[in-house]
Amino acid sequence: MPFRIILSKIVFLAFGLRFIFAQVDVIGDRTFLFIQNNNEINLPFFSNQSLDTPNYSVQKAVIVIHGANRNADDYYNSIYNNASDLGVLSETIIIAPQFLITADLNHWQPSTEFAFWSGTTPWSSGGLSNFTNEHPRDYEISSYTIMDSLIAHLLTIYPNIQDIALAGNSAGGQFVNRYAAGSDQDAEGKIRYIVSAPSSYVYMDEYRYREYLFPINWELPENCVGYNDYKYGLDDLNDYMSMMGIDSIRERYSRRKIQYLIGSIDTGGTQDCESMTQGSNRLERSIIYYNYLQYFYGSQIVDNQQIALISGIGHDHNGIFSSSCGRNAIFNIGDCEQYDNLIYPSSNxxxxxxxxxxxxxxxxxxxxxxxxxxxxxxxxxxxxxxxxxxxxxxxxxxxxxxxxxxxxxxxxxxxxxxxxxxxxxxxxTLYGDIDWDTEVTDSDASLVLSHIVGDELLSPLQQATGDASNSASLSAFDASLILQFISGIIDGIPIHDSDSFIANGDLQSPEILGEVGDIVTIPISIENSNNLHSFTISFTYNNVQLESGSVYLGTISDYGFLVESSVSDSGSIIVTGASPTSMDGDFDLFTMYFIPTEFENGQLEIECNQIMLNEVTQEQSFSIIISNQLQVGDDIIPGRISLGNNFPNPFNSNTSINVYSDTNKDVFLYLNDINGRLVKVLLDTEKSKGLKTIHWSGTNDLGIKVQSGIYFYTLETEGFKETKKMILLK
Incomplete structure (x- = not known):
């Protein structure tokens, strides 16, 4: 039969009966009888009033739930004494249900068929009662169903009740916390909940302490896979709770009037991993849970739910219930500033x-x-x-x-x-100090250049610090101004007028010939330059047709330029440089090297998409065409001779030099050291025609390794002579 239908057939009877057992000291002197399909089961309880005789003078009910020791008599006496001290005993019914466990029945073998549970967790979380071969029962019932029925019966027998306080401590606090979330028994809006010192709470989602800022620290357990299973969370709910549904549980709990009580020195508690995810002890868990509720529901939850810390009290139900805040929560009598006159801290x-x-x-x-x-x-x-x-x-x-x-x-x-x-x-701001080491140095200028080519990512604040030209952007010219400031050429940065720093010049590159698989050398030079302090030049190319792109500096490095470059896998090259002094005239900037993999219609193009001299973008349209020398045929200019730049340069073991001649003249290629002494003849042929690649491994004519340094290689033929520089490093 469905669970709801079973509930509809429960009827309620009560009669007096007293048992005294050493196992739990005392079993309740009254019983609450449940009948289902003519089958009976009883729950013992303590009370100062009868549950079978109407009493119209009773206006308040206190239902108190014991802890794991099941000492319902002690809890009853605590509430009874407090009610007597406050002068409200005659108008208050006190009920202390007793949830026995299997061990109690095994020890005492009572003749009455009491409902019992296998342990603390089942009865405190709404689980079904137990049955064994020794103690058979006709049916099982949830501890929360019993509470639903008890409250409903209470309102029938005591129709003038205006307030019901359901209070529980320790395991009883767990009972009340979860019952408030799962039960749809609202007692006509008259019920309030007092949750005192539980070892764990039911969380409304899977998140725990780390999701908000309140600083309590403890070691979170690892691999606690069941931390969000019910009774700790809302996964894998038991029968009673699953009937309510997760959304209803969450919504219902936010509407409950709940007051939390915890002793200020209650630092004990269960140590299972599920509890430890909620805090290291009961005090911490209570504070953390109250903060969690504000995180989950919003700050408005404090309108319905409050917390009080009971000074100097540990895990003591009577100490908590007898405190001013305990009495205020249970009886609505007396003052509790933590509830009634809460003042928030003031930060300043x-x-x-x-x-x-x-x-x-x-x-x-x-x-x-x-x-x-x-x-x-x-x-x-x-x-x-x-x-x-x-x-x-x-x-x-x-x-x-x-x-x-x-x-x-x-x-x-x-x-x-x-x-x-x-x-x-x-x-x-100390302008120019990009690395914030309190000094402006060459490394700051290098950071600017590295940022431009993409090797460094400067923050917006670093970029603003490096904006020495006061142009609201970062350029190689800012690196030049930093170098000028370091050198004493200018008195300070940022400058406020850059009109005197206008530069001009034209990029140049010779006609380039190449073949598939060979190294192509592309020198980039500037002619007619004037007032040049910095440059930024970028290229794009087809990275499928051209591979192994690289950049080496030209003679510009001899003039004090700091230069940075980058080659991207997507087919782009950026080269930027800056100097403290201005340059005028013609000179080599840098050399690019590629290896063609294919030619489209006999040509490959490298497009220059930015030329910035100082801080002005130039209008010059510039591109580089690489022609496949095997396809140029009659288009080659008769008598053309060219000497390529060695690659790599500098080098430490081997370098290669391309030589092209379209004549039948004798061709000589030789190498001299910086003092002009002949080191080695690299090429000496008669009537050499076409492209040749010459390799040098750093040895002289005797095969002996030469020293590191600068060397000059010269191509010479009738009517033509050209010399270029290379650097050998070891």
Whole structure:
């Protein structure tokens, strides 16, 4: 028969009966009888009133749930004594149900067919009652179904009841926490829930402590696969809870009027991994759970649910129930500032010495004030750095800018307040000091160039610091100005007028011939240059047709230029350079090397898509055409001779030189050292025609390895002579 139908057939009877057993000291002197299909089962309880005789003078009910020891009599006596002290005993019915376990029945063998459970977890989480061969039962029933029925019966017998307090401590606190989430028994809106000192709570989703800021730290258990299974979360719900559904559980819990109680020195608790994901002890778990509810539901949850820490109390139900906040929660009598007059903490701070050059230390004075609860911890946010620090804080700013500073003050239960001072700290900019080491050096200029070619990624603040031309962008000209400042050529940066730094010049490259698989050398030079301090030149090419792109410097490095370059796999090259002094005239900038893999219609094109001299983009249209020398045929200019740049250059073992001649003249290629002495004859042929690639392994005519240094190679024939430089490194 479906579970709901079974419930509809339960009827309620009560009669007096008293048992005394040593196992649990006392079994309840009254029983609550459930009948289903003429089958009976009983639940013992303690009470100061009968459940079978109407009483119109009773206006309040307190149902108190015991802990794992099942000592319902102690819990009943605690509530009874407090009600008597407060003078409300005559108008209050007190009920202390007793959820026995198998061990109790095994020991005492009672004649009454009591409902019993296999252990603490089943009855505290709404599980079904147990049956054994020794203690057979006609049916099973959820502990939460019993509570639903008890409350419904209570309202029938005591029609003038205006307030029902369902309170539980320890395992009883777990019972109330989960029952409040799962039960649809709202008792006509009259029920309130008091959750005291449980060892664990039911979480509404899979997230735990790390999802919010409140700073309690403990070692989270690893590989705790069941941490979100019910009773700790909402996975794998039992029969009772699954009937309600997860969405209903979440929505219902947010509407419950719940007051949480926990002793301020209650640092014990279960140590299973599922509980440990919620905190290291009961005190922490209660505080964390209350903060979690605000994270999950929003801050408005505190309108329905409050928490109180009972000073100086450990895991003691009577100490908690008898405290002013315990009485306030259970009986709605007396004062509890933590509930009635809650004051949030107030965050505030002052500071001094908030202006200066980096590195600069600012002292922040914490002036936060506690509210109802003592201040617990503080979270500073300085320059997007989160710092937990109690008391005053000294912070050193290591780079320039305007900095916001905020402080969050947390109290003992996680309530917080935030104070924010925007643009509080002013750290002056040292223009050109991109690496923020308090000095402007060549390395800062190199960082600018590396950023331009993509080898370094400078932050927006670093780019602004390097903007020595005050142009709101970063260019190689900024690197030049940094070098000029270091050299003393200009007095300071940034400059405010760059009109005197206009440069011009024209890029040049000779006609290039090549064959598939051979190294193609492409020298790039500038002619008619004037006032040149920096350059940035970029190319694009078909990276399928041209492979192994590389760049080597020309004579420009001899004139004090810092140069950076990059070659991308997608087919682009960027070369940029800067010098402290201006250059005029004609000179080599750099050389590019490629290996063609195929020619399209006998030609390959390398397109120049940016030419920037100083800080001005040039209008020159420039591209490089590589012609396949096997297909040029009659188009070759008669008598053409060319000497290519060696590759690689510099080199440390082998380098190659391309020589082309379209004549039948004798061709000589020889090598001299820097003093002009002949080192080696590399080519000596008669009537040499076509493209030749000459290799040199760094040896002289005797086969002996020569020293590192600068060497000059010369191509000479009738009516033609050309010399170029190479560098041997070891």
């Amino acid at each position: 701070f002052s500071s001094n010495n908030i202006f200066g050059e980096y590195p600069h230390t600012v002292n922040f004075i914490n002036e936060s004030v506690a509210g109802t609860h003592p201040l617990y911890s503080f979270l500073w946010n300085i320059n997007d750095s989160l710092i937990y620090f109690d008391g005053n804080l000294g912070y050193t700013f290591s780079y320039p800018g305007l900095f916001d500073v905020s402080l969050i003050a947390f109290d003992q239960v996680g309530f917080s307040d935030t104070s924010v001072h925007q643009s509080l700290v002013h750290i002056d």
